[in-house]
Amino acid sequence: MAHNLINFTAAVLLCVGVCSAAEARTRSYSVSNGIGRSLVSESSSDSICNSMVQPQGYVCQEHKVTTEDGYILTMQRIPVSRSSKRADKPPVLLQHGLMMDAVTWVLNSPDQSLAFILADNGYDVWLANSRGTNSSLAHTSLSPSDPAYWEWSWDELVAYDLPAMFQHIHGATGQKFHYVGHSLGTLIALAAFSKQELFGMLRSAALLSPIAYVNQISSPLAKSAADIFLGEQLYWLGLHEFEPKGEAVGKLLNDFCNQPGINCSNLMNIMTGPNCCINSSTMNVFLEHEPQATATKNMIHLAQMIRMGTVAMYDYGNEDDNMSHYGQSTPPAYNMTSIPNDFPLYLSYGGKDALSDVKDVQVLLNCLKDHNGDKLVVQYRDDYAHADFVFGFNAHEVIYDPLMAFFRLH
Numbered sequence: 001m002a003h004n005l006i007n008f009t010a011a012v013l014l015c016v017g018v019c020s021a022a023e024a025r026t027r028s029y030s031v032s033n034g035i036g037r038s039l040v041s042e043s044s045s046d047s048i049c050n051s052m053v054q055p056q057g058y059v060c061q062e063h064k065v066t067t068e069d070g071y072i073l074t075m076q077r078i079p080v081s082r083s084s085k086r087a088d089k090p091p092v093l094l095q096h097g098l099m100m101d102a103v104t105w106v107l108n109s110p111d112q113s114l115a116f117i118l119a120d121n122g123y124d125v126w127l128a129n130s131r132g133t134n135s136s137l138a139h140t141s142l143s144p145s146d147p148a149y150w151e152w153s154w155d156e157l158v159a160y161d162l163p164a165m166f167q168h169i170h171g172a173t174g175q176k177f178h179y180v181g182h183s184l185g186t187l188i189a190l191a192a193f194s195k196q197e198l199f200g201m202l203r204s205a206a207l208l209s210p211i212a213y214v215n216q217i218s219s220p221l222a223k224s225a226a227d228i229f230l231g232e233q234l235y236w237l238g239l240h241e242f243e244p245k246g247e248a249v250g251k252l253l254n255d256f257c258n259q260p261g262i263n264c265s266n267l268m269n270i271m272t273g274p275n276c277c278i279n280s281s282t283m284n285v286f287l288e289h290e291p292q293a294t295a296t297k298n299m300i301h302l303a304q305m306i307r308m309g310t311v312a313m314y315d316y317g318n319e320d321d322n323m324s325h326y327g328q329s330t331p332p333a334y335n336m337t338s339i340p341n342d343f344p345l346y347l348s349y350g351g352k353d354a355l356s357d358v359k360d361v362q363v364l365l366n367c368l369k370d371h372n373g374d375k376l377v378v379q380y381r382d383d384y385a386h387a388d389f390v391f392g393f394n395a396h397e398v399i400y401d402p403l404m405a406f407f408r409l410h
Contacts, residue, residue, distance in 0.1 A: 048076050048127070048135060052106045057082045058119060064138075065168040067131070067160040072138035075165060076102055076127040078119045082110060087124035090203060091173050092407070093165065094118075095128045097183030097209075098302075099244060099291035101135055102127035104182065104390050107285055112396050114180065121404060126169050126177075128185075130161055132241075133292045144293075150240035153301035153314045154184060158191045162198065170201040178407050179205040182390050183355065187211040190364075191311070191334040193343065204344035204410040206403050208389040209356040212336055213363040214302070215309030219354035221271045224259075226306035231299035242296040273354035273385035277392035311336060336367035344410040346377045348399055350384030377406050 049060035059080040066072050080086050094115055096104040105115035105127055119125045129135035131152065132144070142149040169177055179202055181189045186207035192198050193205070217223055225231075234242065268275060301314045308315075312331040316322050319329035326332055339345075345368070349361045368376060379402060384392065389399060 047074075048102050048106070048129075052103055053078060053115075056106070056110050056116065058110075058116065059084075063126075063168065063172070065164045066140065067164040069156065069160050070140040070142065071131040071136065071160065072140065073131060073161060073164060074129050074135040075168070076129075076135075078115060078125040078127075081120045081122065082116070083120070085122070087119070087122055089122040089124070090175050090407075091124040091126055091169055091177035092118050093126045093128060093169060093177055093179050095162075095179065095181040095185030095189070096130070096133075097181075097185050098298075099242075099294050100183075101129045101133040101292055107391060108282055108393070112393055114390070114395075114400055117396055117400055118404070123178075123407075124173060124175075126165075128161075128165055130157055132294055144241065147238070147240040150242075150295040151297060152295050153298045154188055154191075155301070155313050157184075157188045158195075162188060162192055166198050166201045176201055176203045178203050178410075180208065180403070181205070182208045183211055183386065187311075190336060190339070193339045194311075194334040194336055196338060196340060199340065199343060202343075204346065204407065206346040206348070206406065208348050208399065209353055209386050210347050210349060210361060210364060211356055212311050212367075213309065213360045214306050214355075214357075216357050216359040216363075217306055217355060218357050219271050219273070222355060223306060225299075226303035229303070231296050231303050235296045235300060240296050242294050242299050244291045244293070268387075269354075271354065272387050273350070273352040275385040275388045275392070276352070276383045277388050277394050279393050282391050282393070336364060337370075339368065339371075341371045342375055344375045344406070345371065346379070346403060346406045348379040348381070348389065348403070350386070350388060351380065351382035352385040355386045377402075 047062060049062055053060035053076060058078050061077040061079065063075040063077055064072055065075065094102070094105045096102060102115075106113050110116035110120065115125050115127060132150070137144055139149060144150070179189060181187075186209065189205055189207065190210070190212050231242070297314065304315050305311065310333060312333045313326065315331045316325060322329050322331060347361075347365070349356055349358065351358060365378065379399070381388075381398060389395060392399070
């Protein structure tokens with residue numbers, strides 16, 4: 001029991017869940033299709049298409065796209081509704097959070113999962129899988145066993161992963177599309193928007209449990225992990241891959257659980273806040289798939305944000321290295337006030353969310369105070385915590401219906 005608690009604690013270090021990424025490591029890592037080129041591939045037996053989408057009665061395609069820095073990402077596409085009606089509305093890209101993948105959006109029943117709901121309402125649905133997830137382990141020259149494979153943080157998701165996926169969808173469909181992000185998926189979108197990038201391919205963006213400023217985060221587990229430099233400790237040990245079920249992570253988190261006053265028997269509440277609306281059956285399926293590995297450098301970057309209260313690029317820890325990477329002694333900031341005031345945004349946050357804390361969300365909203373009134377929709381759910389927005393059994397009514405009404409306006 002204690003071992004499982006440790007693994008689960010590691011899993012929810014800015015997300016929730018437990019699953020071994022080791023099984024996915026048995027697949028081929030390095031498949032080159034030429035940087036910048038993309039293709040539609042056949043699904044393997046354990047792919048998200050075959051295991052999660054097609055059994056629910058939907059057509060599903062696997063698309064591969066290569067980033068400029070060589071990571072080969074897999075995307076799933078659901079172009080047809082359950083009733084075999086082809087999409088007659090714009091594409092929508094769904095971007096998962098930290099240590100998650102596209103399973104996020106298809107975990108519940110077709111009547112409760114956002115990907116299926118969108119498809120059944122006529123949207124052309126695309127599911128993202130960021131680098132390092134089980135579906136996107138390949139690289140043109142590196143293997144996940146190479147430390148260099150894991151030399152990235154969410155900066156690279158902004159600079160490479162999002163543009164590659166955006167360009168592929170825009171090229172494949174010839175249309176501008178909507179974006180939906182959850183948790184880390186909101187952070188990378190906001191960072192890109194603050195640089196005034198990618199708008200030429202977008203109609204709007206919906207941000208669920210928005211993450212930007214995290215200095216006031218109320219999750220004791222996430223805050224403690226940042227304060228004790230957990231990610232840095234792993235990096236100093238030479239562990240560039242943050243493997244949630246790894247021995248090193250387990251030992252460090254065991255130390256956390258043994259601190260006075262810490263009760264790791266209710267880890268979901270400790271990490272995400274008390275989710276109101278998740279069925280146990282959903283969690284059972286969830287535990288079969290998550291969490292998945294990420295870069296230790298990515299965890300360090302997030303911890304820097306918690307400690308410093310900034311939204312900035314990765315801090316290399318000294319002026320010389322920062323100067324070498326950025327041409328300045330401190331990391332450049334992602335300026336949230338630079339997001340164009342006329343870009344349609346939908347933000348939905350919860351009063352019980354311990355990761356996207358209400359006070360931190362208010363800092364973000366203050367940055368958006370000059371946003372055009374008809375271009376910004378803000379929804380607040382007092383009873384929702386972090387995972388309710390993607391796994392809640394009533395999210396289709398209280399979150400997704402208003403979200404689609406927003407899409408119809410744009």
